[in-house]
Amino acid sequence: MSVSGRPLKYLLGWLIAGTRGGVTRAKIIEVLKETPQNANQLANVLKLDYRTIRHHLEVLEKNKIITSAGEGYGTTYFLSQAMEDNYVLFEEIVNKIWKK
Numbered sequence: 001m002s003v004s005g006r007p008l009k010y011l012l013g014w015l016i017a018g019t020r021g022g023v024t025r026a027k028i029i030e031v032l033k034e035t036p037q038n039a040n041q042l043a044n045v046l047k048l049d050y051r052t053i054r055h056h057l058e059v060l061e062k063n064k065i066i067t068s069a070g071e072g073y074g075t076t077y078f079l080s081q082a083m084e085d086n087y088v089l090f091e092e093i094v095n096k097i098w099k100k
Contacts, residue, residue, distance in 0.1 A: 024056050025060060025065075032079050036077060064080050
């Protein structure tokens with residue numbers, strides 16, 4: 001499965017392991033796997049600044065890892081179908097990183 005021409009495995013590897021915000025993005029993905037949420041709910045659950053959450057949501061959405069419904073403050077985020085279908089890839093990447 002590829003997203004925007006790149007294999008999802010490499011894209012996830014870069015977004016999670018290859019960049020500074022990877023840990024935060026991984027946490028967002030894990031939370032959204034359980035329950036779709038808006039940015040404010042995510043900020044509360046993860047105890048992070050709202051603007052930080054918004055930044056990571058934009059990166060994840062731009063790379064088609066998550067998708068959204070609704071508008072403005074009430075925009076709800078959830079995993080894209082490609083991410084749902086390949087969640088095991090995400091788990092493999094996360095397990096490799098956090099076992100180090």
